[in-house]
Amino acid sequence: MSAQAGRDDGTLCFHLLGRFEVSRSGRNVPVGGPAVQSVLVALLQRPGRTQLTRQLVSASWGQGDSVTEDTLYHYVSKLRRIPGLAIESCRPGYRLMLPDTAVVDSARFVELVNSADALRRTESGEAITRLRKALDLWRGDAALSGMTLPGIRDIAVHLDTLRLTAAERLAELDQDNVDQVLARCAALARAHPDRGGLVVAVMRAMAAAGRMDDVLELSDRAAQAAIRRGGSVPPAVHHMKEVLLAGGHSAVRAGAALRQVPADTSYFTGRSAELALLGAAREAAVFAVSGMAGIGKTALAVRAAHRIADRFGDGNLFLDLRGFTLGARPIAPGEALAILLHGLGVGGQRIPGSVEARAALFRSELARRSMLVVLDNAHDEAQVRPLLPGAGNCPVIVTSRRRLSGLDSAAHLNLSTLDPGQAARLFQAVAGDRARQFGDSQRAAEAIAGSCGGLPLAIRIAAARLRTSRVLSPAHLLRLLRRDRAEQGLAALDDGERSLASAFQASYDHLDGEQRRAFRLLGRHSGPILGVRGVSALLGAGARETRRLLDSLDQVSMISQFTQDHYRMHDLLRAYAAGLTDRLPDVG
Numbered sequence: 251m252s253a254q255a256g257r258d259d260g261t262l263c264f265h266l267l268g269r270f271e272v273s274r275s276g277r278n279v280p281v282g283g284p285a286v287q288s289v290l291v292a293l294l295q296r297p298g299r300t301q302l303t304r305q306l307v308s309a310s311w312g313q314g315d316s317v318t319e320d321t322l323y324h325y326v327s328k329l330r331r332i333p334g335l336a337i338e339s340c341r342p343g344y345r346l347m348l349p350d351t352a353v354v355d356s357a358r359f360v361e362l363v364n365s366a367d368a369l370r371r372t373e374s375g376e377a378i379t380r381l382r383k384a385l386d387l388w389r390g391d392a393a394l395s396g397m398t399l400p401g402i403r404d405i406a407v408h409l410d411t412l413r414l415t416a417a418e419r420l421a422e423l424d425q426d427n428v429d430q431v432l433a434r435c436a437a438l439a440r441a442h443p444d445r446g447g448l449v450v451a452v453m454r455a456m457a458a459a460g461r462m463d464d465v466l467e468l469s470d471r472a473a474q475a476a477i478r479r480g481g482s483v484p485p486a487v488h489h490m491k492e493v494l495l496a497g498g499h500s501a502v503r504a505g506a507a508l509r510q511v512p513a514d515t516s517y518f519t520g521r522s523a524e525l526a527l528l529g530a531a532r533e534a535a536v537f538a539v540s541g542m543a544g545i546g547k548t549a550l551a552v553r554a555a556h557r558i559a560d561r562f563g564d565g566n567l568f569l570d571l572r573g574f575t576l577g578a579r580p581i582a583p584g585e586a587l588a589i590l591l592h593g594l595g596v597g598g599q600r601i602p603g604s605v606e607a608r609a610a611l612f613r614s615e616l617a618r619r620s621m622l623v624v625l626d627n628a629h630d631e632a633q634v635r636p637l638l639p640g641a642g643n644c645p646v647i648v649t650s651r652r653r654l655s656g657l658d659s660a661a662h663l664n665l666s667t668l669d670p671g672q673a674a675r676l677f678q679a680v681a682g683d684r685a686r687q688f689g690d691s692q693r694a695a696e697a698i699a700g701s702c703g704g705l706p707l708a709i710r711i712a713a714a715r716l717r718t719s720r721v722l723s724p725a726h727l728l729r730l731l732r733r734d735r736a737e738q739g740l741a742a743l744d745d746g747e748r749s750l751a752s753a754f755q756a757s758y759d760h761l762d763g764e765q766r767r768a769f770r771l772l773g774r775h776s777g778p779i780l781g782v783r784g785v786s787a788l789l790g791a792g793a794r795e796t797r798r799l800l801d802s803l804d805q806v807s808m809i810s811q812f813t814q815d816h817y818r819m820h821d822l823l824r825a826y827a828a829g830l831t832d833r834l835p836d837v838g
Contacts, residue, residue, distance in 0.1 A: 268390025312400030522598025544707025
């Protein structure tokens with residue numbers, strides 16, 4: 251009998267994966283009112299360890315001063331009446347002591363998911379078994395349903411999110427057992443259509459089971475959810491729908507060329523030299539396009555792909571590898587190969603289990619085709635190498651914030667910011683009529699684009715704010731941007747859907763601890779030019795160590811080297827770093 255159903259051997263069971271209950275021998279054990287239950291849930295997060303009074307109150311109510319120590323003691327006293335539940339006083343706090351036989355379903359769930367994650371690359375069969383067991387522990391649609399205190403809701407959200415992650419991983423790994431995948435994951439995908447990875451994996455399983463109506467219904471849910479959020483359908487969901495509809499899951503319709511590259515933008519500006527180089531793409535050439543967040547790597551790749559689309563009779567493939575996506579893990583090479591193979595019409599039963607076998611099959615499929623492959627937002631060379639064709643007329647464009655120096659055979663394009671004239675034209679194009687309704691619009695466009703540092707994403711956001719506002723003028727927008735610069739912030743560069751700070755955050759999150767500390771300290775530097783000698787003093791490190799750190803930040807486009815001893819940091823990145831230094835002052 252599963253833990254969630256209770257046990258008949260006197261075992262004390264705590265059920266958090268659904269409505270909160272405590273049971274013994276399958277019978278409900280009364281706990282008390284909502285506040286008492288919340289304190290018990292908080293104690294269950296760290297059994298056997300002392301929790302300070304303030305920690306317990308914060309874990310329940312969301313703030314450490316929400317109730318007094320006397321009130322908390324009153325709730326703990328009620329919990330002590332539960333047979334088998336020992337709560338020790340360890341002033342100024344409490345420690346929950348559970349019998350060795352006690353079962354906490356949430357702790358078992360987390361243990362299974364974490365162990366499955368550690369095994370999924372080496373022992374996928376065992377990882378699948380553990381993920382199934384983990385998901386089978388759930389007794390309801392949401393963790394701790396009915397409990398409303400803010401701190402408890404934070405615990406519930408964490409568990410709910412981990413459940414969705416587990417479902418996504420199971421759907422990705424267990425492609426040969428679509429019935430089991432759908433039994434555990436289909437309802438979750440329908441309830442959370444904003445989870446693109448889960449939706450894609452479940453759509454694939456639905457198609458393998460011949461449930462194409464369900465594929466359409468789920469993709470429509472994802473589209474509607476995106477519209478409600480004010481965004482667009484995740485590309486992976488859109489691409490999977492198109493692939494499955496075009497190929498009926500088993501094969502791409504004869505004579506129909508794949509067209510997975512997203513729509514081009516009419517606002518593309520500049521980059522003529524880079525477009526000329528990409529326009530010469532032939533056979534199995536690889537082009538690695540790198541640059542800082544917001545520099546326009548994807549826009550360049552998409553523009554180039556549309557320009558040369560007619561050279562490739564079998565169409566094109568496009569995949570966002572999520573290498574630097576806020577809140578998302580990079581797509582593993584095996585998972586990426588499965589998506590690409592599905593795009594080529596290779597059914598789930600034909601896709602081998604190992605990365606090496608999938609890569610060989612992918613190369614074989616492309617060897618007899620004429621296709622352009624665009625791999626967007628790559629994390630590193632290890633993620634990209636298995637995805638490269640070996641022969642045929644199949645060039646590849648890879649974009650990344652990291653300089654993919656390890657791709658020796660690639661032609662490397664490192665993008666810089668737009669020059670002042672191009673930047674002003676981009677602003678005017680996106681802002682439209684609103685940019686022309688005020689006096690001296692050319693000078694205003696140049697000033698605003700200059701305050702955006704020639705960074706295309708920043709310019710687009712600023713222009714979108716002007717275009718969609720009824721009251722904002724170019725002069726007011728310029729004041730907001732200059733105020734941000736003075737206050738070392740990026741508040742004005744957020745249009746509700748896109749945020750420059752979020753784009754930078756995604757880059758920062760992928761730095762290691764040493765790089766993060768160095769990056770934050772660079773926010774204290776007096777100017778954008780970083781000399782090795784001055785930075786050494788700032789970091790408190792020797793010249794060799796300083797060069798190593800600066801070179802590592804240059805590799806991920808957080809700074810750029812322009813002489814042997816000098817680097818440059820974009821003004822907006824420097825403002826972001828300075829803001830981090832203010833919020834996270836412990837950089838010593």
